[in-house]
Amino acid sequence: MSTSAGPPLRVPVGHDARRWSTFHGEKTLVVAARTVTSTVRVLETLPALLRDDSRVTVVFAYDPTSAFNNGVLDLLHEAGCRVMPWAQLTGAGPDLILSASENVDVPDDSCPVLVLPHGVGFQKLVPDSRTPATRLSGVVPDALLEAGRAWLAVSHPEQEEQLLATHPKAAGRTLLVGDPVYDTLSASLPQADVHRRALGVADGQRLVVLSSTWGPTSLIGRDPELPARLLGALPYDEYRVAAIMHPNVWSGHGSWQIHTVQTAALRAGLLLIPPVHAWQPTLVAADVVIGDHGSVTLYGSALGKPVLLATYGDDAVPGTAIARLGRAAPRLDARNDMRGQIEAAVRDHTPGRYAEVSAHAFAEPGQALARLRTAVYRLMNLPEPGTAPAPPLALPRPVAPAADVTSWAVATTASSDAGQWTVTVRRHPAAVSDGGGADPDAFLHLACDEEERDRRLTESASALIRRTPAPTAVAALRWIGRTLERLPGSRLAATAVGAGGCLVGLRDGRVVEATVTGPADDPGLPAAVVYTCLLAGAPLDDVIVTLRIGGVREEDVALRLRRPLPAPSVAGPPAEPPR
Numbered sequence: 001m002s003t004s005a006g007p008p009l010r011v012p013v014g015h016d017a018r019r020w021s022t023f024h025g026e027k028t029l030v031v032a033a034r035t036v037t038s039t040v041r042v043l044e045t046l047p048a049l050l051r052d053d054s055r056v057t058v059v060f061a062y063d064p065t066s067a068f069n070n071g072v073l074d075l076l077h078e079a080g081c082r083v084m085p086w087a088q089l090t091g092a093g094p095d096l097i098l099s100a101s102e103n104v105d106v107p108d109d110s111c112p113v114l115v116l117p118h119g120v121g122f123q124k125l126v127p128d129s130r131t132p133a134t135r136l137s138g139v140v141p142d143a144l145l146e147a148g149r150a151w152l153a154v155s156h157p158e159q160e161e162q163l164l165a166t167h168p169k170a171a172g173r174t175l176l177v178g179d180p181v182y183d184t185l186s187a188s189l190p191q192a193d194v195h196r197r198a199l200g201v202a203d204g205q206r207l208v209v210l211s212s213t214w215g216p217t218s219l220i221g222r223d224p225e226l227p228a229r230l231l232g233a234l235p236y237d238e239y240r241v242a243a244i245m246h247p248n249v250w251s252g253h254g255s256w257q258i259h260t261v262q263t264a265a266l267r268a269g270l271l272l273i274p275p276v277h278a279w280q281p282t283l284v285a286a287d288v289v290i291g292d293h294g295s296v297t298l299y300g301s302a303l304g305k306p307v308l309l310a311t312y313g314d315d316a317v318p319g320t321a322i323a324r325l326g327r328a329a330p331r332l333d334a335r336n337d338m339r340g341q342i343e344a345a346v347r348d349h350t351p352g353r354y355a356e357v358s359a360h361a362f363a364e365p366g367q368a369l370a371r372l373r374t375a376v377y378r379l380m381n382l383p384e385p386g387t388a389p390a391p392p393l394a395l396p397r398p399v400a401p402a403a404d405v406t407s408w409a410v411a412t413t414a415s416s417d418a419g420q421w422t423v424t425v426r427r428h429p430a431a432v433s434d435g436g437g438a439d440p441d442a443f444l445h446l447a448c449d450e451e452e453r454d455r456r457l458t459e460s461a462s463a464l465i466r467r468t469p470a471p472t473a474v475a476a477l478r479w480i481g482r483t484l485e486r487l488p489g490s491r492l493a494a495t496a497v498g499a500g501g502c503l504v505g506l507r508d509g510r511v512v513e514a515t516v517t518g519p520a521d522d523p524g525l526p527a528a529v530v531y532t533c534l535l536a537g538a539p540l541d542d543v544i545v546t547l548r549i550g551g552v553r554e555e556d557v558a559l560r561l562r563r564p565l566p567a568p569s570v571a572g573p574p575a576e577p578p579r
Contacts, residue, residue: 011082012025012057012059012082013028013057013059013084013092013093013094014084014088014091014092015091021057023054023057025054025055025056025057026055026056026382027055027056027057027095027096027380027381027382028056028057028058028059028092028093028094028095028096029050029056029057029058029059029094029095029096029097029098029376029380030058030059030060030061030089030092030094030096030097030098031046031058031059031060031061031081031097031098031099032061032063032089032097032098032099032101032104032106033060033061033062033063033072033076033083033099033101034063034065034066034069034072034099034101034103034104035066035068035069035072035101035118035247035248035251036068036070036071036072036075036247036248036250036251036275036276037068037100037101037118037119037246037247037248038099038100038101038116038118039060039072039075039076039100039101040075040247040275040276040277041100041116041117041118041181042098042099042100042116043075043079043081044180044181044184044277045116045180045369045372046058046098048180048369048373048389048390048393049369049372049373049376049390050376051390052385052387053385055382056380056382058081058082059082059083059084059092059094060076060081060082060083060084061083061084061085061086061088061089061092062076062083062084062085062086063086063101063104063105064086065086065105065129066101066103066129067129067252068247068248068251068252069251070251070252070254071247071250071251071275075276089106089107090107090109094109094111095111095380095381095382096111096112096113096114096376096379096380097111097112097113097114098113098114098116098376099113099114099115099116100115100116100117100118101115101118102115102137102138102139102140102152103129103140103141106144106149109149110149111149112149112150112151112379113140113144113149113150113151114151114153114175114375114376114379115138115140115150115151115152115153116153116372117138117153117154117155117179118138119137119138119294119295120155120179120182120295120298120299120321120322120361120362121138121154121155121156121159121162121320121321121322121361122136122137122138122139122159122162122163122317122320123137123293123295123298123316123317123320123321123322123323124136124137124213124293124294124315124316124317124322125137125315125316125317126215126315134315136166136167136317138152139152139163139166139167139170140152142167142169145167145169145170145173146169148173150173151173151174151175151375151379152170152173152174152175153174153175153177153372153375154174154175154176154177155176155177155178155179155182155361155362155363155368156176156321156360156361156362156363157176157363158321158360159174160174160176162317162319162320175371175375176363176364176371177368177371177372177375178362178363178364178365178366178367178368178371178372179361179362179365179368180368180369180372180392181280181299182299182302182361182362182365182368183365183366183367183368183369183392184280184392184393184394184395185280185283185284185299185302185303185395186303186365186366186392187391187392187393187394188280188281188284188394188395189284189303190394191284191394191395192284192285194397195281195282195284195285195395195397195398196285198281198397198398198399198400199240199242199271199281199282199285199398199400200240200271200400200403201240201285203553204238204552204553205237205238205239205240205552206238206239206240206287206288206342206346207239207240207241207242207285207286207287207288208230208234208239208240208241208242208286208287208288208289208290208342209241209242209243209244209282209283209285209286209288209289209290209300210226210227210230210241210242210243210244210290210291210310211244211283211289211290211291211292211294211296211297211300212243212244212245212246212249212291212292212294213246213292213293213294213295213296213313214245214246214247214248214249214252214294215248215313215315217292217293217311217313217314217315218246218249218292218294218311218313219290219291219292219310219311220243220245220249222311223310223311223334224261224262226310226334227241227243227262227265227270228262228264228265228268228270228431228432229334229338229432230290230334230338231265231268231269231270231429231432232268232428232429232432232433232434233337233338233339234338234339234342234428235339235426235427235428235550236269236405236408236427236428236429237425237426237427237525237549237550237552238549238550238551238552240269240271240403241265241269241270241271242270242271242272242273242282242286243262243265243270243271243272243273244273244279244282244283244296245258245272245273245275246275246294246296247275247276249275250275251275258272259272264431264432265432266403267405267406267429267431267432268405268429268431268432269403269404269405269429270403271400271401271403272401272403273398273401274401277398278398278399278401279296280395281395281396281397281398282398283296283299283300283303283305284303284395286300286305287305287306287346288305288306288307288308288342288345288346289301289305289306289307289308290307290308290309290310290332290342291307291308291309291310292309292310292311292312292313293309293311293312293313293315293316293322293326294322295322297309297322297325298321298322298325298357298361301325301329301353301354301357301358302354302357302358302361302362304351304352304353304354306345306346306349306353307325307329307330307345307354308329308330308331308332308341308342308345309325309326309329309330309331309332310331310332310334312326312331321357321358321360321361324356324357324360325354325357328353328354328356328357329354330345366392368392369389369390369391369392370389373389373390404451405429405431405449406448406449406451406452406453407429407430407431407446407447407448407449407452407454407457407461408427408428408429408430408433408446408447408448408524409427409428409429409430409433409444409446410425410426410427410444410445410446410447410463410524410528410531411425411426411427411428411439411442411443411444412424412425412426412442412443412445412528412529412531412532413439413441413442413443413532414443414532414533414535414536414538416538420546421533421536421538421539421543421545421546422545422546422548423528423529423532423533423538423545423546423547423548423557424548424550425525425528425529425532425547425548425549425550426550427447427524427528430446430448430457443531443532443535443536445461445462445463445491445528445531446460446461446462446463447461447462447463447464447465447524447527447528448461448463448464448465449465449466449467449524450464450465450466450483458487459487459489460489461487461489461490462489462490462491462492462531463490463491463492463493463494463524463527463528463531464483464484464487464490464492464493464494465493465494465495465523465524465527466479466483466493466494466495466496466523467496467521467522467523467524468496469495469496469497469498470495470496470497470498470503471498472497472498472499473497473499473503476495476497476503477503477505477511479493479495480493480494480495480503480504480505480511481505483505484505484507490507491506491507491531491534492504492505492506492507492527492530492531492534493505494514494523494524494526494527494530495523496521496523500515501513501514501515501516502514502515502516502523502526502527503562504523504526504527504530506530506534510540510561511561511562511563512530512540512541512559512560512561512562513559513560513561513562514526514527514529514530514557514558514559515557515558516547516555516556516557517555517556517557518553518555525547525549525555526547526557529545529547529557529559530559533545533559539559540559540561541559541560541561542559542560543558543559543560544556544557544558544559545557545559
């Protein structure tokens with residue numbers, strides 16, 4: 001990326017700008033945009049501070065010097081920001097420079113510089129871009145403190161005490177404003193179910209959120225295979241798993257690298273949350289957080305979520321709120337029964353468990369936007385608007401990332417009590433299933449959706465599934481016939497039907513109509529019932545079977561035989577399920 005000054009910026013600031021501008025602002029606020037993390041924080045906060053006020057002209061100055069600058073310009077352009085090269089900042093004549101990145105070289109001037117935190121306080125040691133040493137994240141260079149221009153926004157008085165112990169020149173340069181992100185998260189908690197549905201989390205399912213900061217001591221840095229192993233340990237119909245990775249991971253390595261490393265997890269249904277905006281409603285929707293020493297984990301604990309720490313880096317700063325969480329939260333043993341540990345964390349959790357940790361991180365909750373607006377206008381020497389400050393608003397619904405599983409390792413058991421059959425189904429994504437841990441008396445089989453791209457799986461599957469509903473029963477029967485003929489190793493083929501219900505065609509030509517009392521959008525479940533009844537010797541005609549979906553829910557499945565299919569032109573031996 002070139003750092004040259006480029007063409008002069010005429011609108012909305014710069015030489016002769018007033019001749020060309022539509023809005024004639026009284027003050028100019030320049031946002032220093034250096035990393036995706038810091039830029040997002042300003043973009044999420046600033047509109048609420050300056051809403052309905054045309055007196056303030058805002059320009060974003062792009063500083064390309066960070067190791068994590070990739071994606072900043074894309075973010076600014078997508079947001080519709082007016083961007084100028086960093087070299088033109090000197091001639092812009094700002095009344096205030098605002099940034100959530102402390103490591104910026106602002107030009108010599110007299111205008112104040114307000115630095116917002118891009119996390120929770122000063123709780124991590126990070127590499128210093130100017131020296132081979134490390135430094136405290138969030139602290140501006142001493143020269144800016146000595147000049148009396150820098151102001152550091154903090155969310156708790158203890159952060160000022162921490163700064164004075166390590167950076168005495170910060171004395172008198174802090175502003176207690178609270179944390180606008182925490183206020184927004186808290187305001188959004190009543191809409192947790194809305195966000196869960198938007199992410200595709202069904203009633204009765206638990207959403208496990210993996211939270212990772214960046215660097216070698218982070219969760220994803222120390223154990224990049226954890227998402228895949230976790231998905232392999234959790235039943236598909238009972239859990240959803242989402243991963244929130246720090247924007248520096250995305251900026252530093254790129255989405256291609258992340259998707260490549262997480263191939264198995266993505267095939268197993270991992271919700272890989274985009275690095276901008278969507279992490280907040282995802283955290284609100286979480287049932288449990290598995291994290292590290294990053295701010296997202298701390299936010300989760302403050303929201304009352306159960307927390308398990310998968311790792312805790314030595315770059316975390318002692319005496320901080322995250323250090324308190326590090327002592328209070330249980331550890332996840334990622335090599336042993338993760339499902340049991342998650343269930344225990346949820347079962348044993350109380351909403352106020354981390355209240356003391358939160359009390360040392362967030363002061364004056366709910367007041368951050370009002371306090372920050374006062375600070376911004378005071379530093380610009382401009383009277384605040386007469387309107388009331390914006391309240392913290394609930395978050396918009398997230399757009400769910402693609403997480404389509406197309407093959408499953410299915411374990412089922414069947415039991416009969418006075419002629420009433422019950423079939424229990426537990427599915428794991430085939431991409432991460434090791435086949436272990438199943439009931440030794442279970443019937444095991446592989447089920448594949450027609451969209452499965454790995455032909456080796458499709459040709460090995462005992463059950464072929466079509467989730468897109470066939471428009472008519474006739475079309476469904478045709479699909480079943482073609483599928484059984486094309487894949488002679490399969491035992492059955494099942495498809496949803498547009499009018500409702502599911503048709504399951506067997507290798508011997510019989511067709512079973514399966515009607516489920518609950519949600520019928522996944523024919524894989526009634527297909528598993530038919531498959532199990534076939535092997536267990538249970539009746540397939542004019543019978544109601546209780547379908548037990550793991551520990552999530554029970555439904556009734558009505559089975560009846562329809563007119564048989566014509567025999568396939570290419571016969572083959574039925575696939576025998578592994579036992």
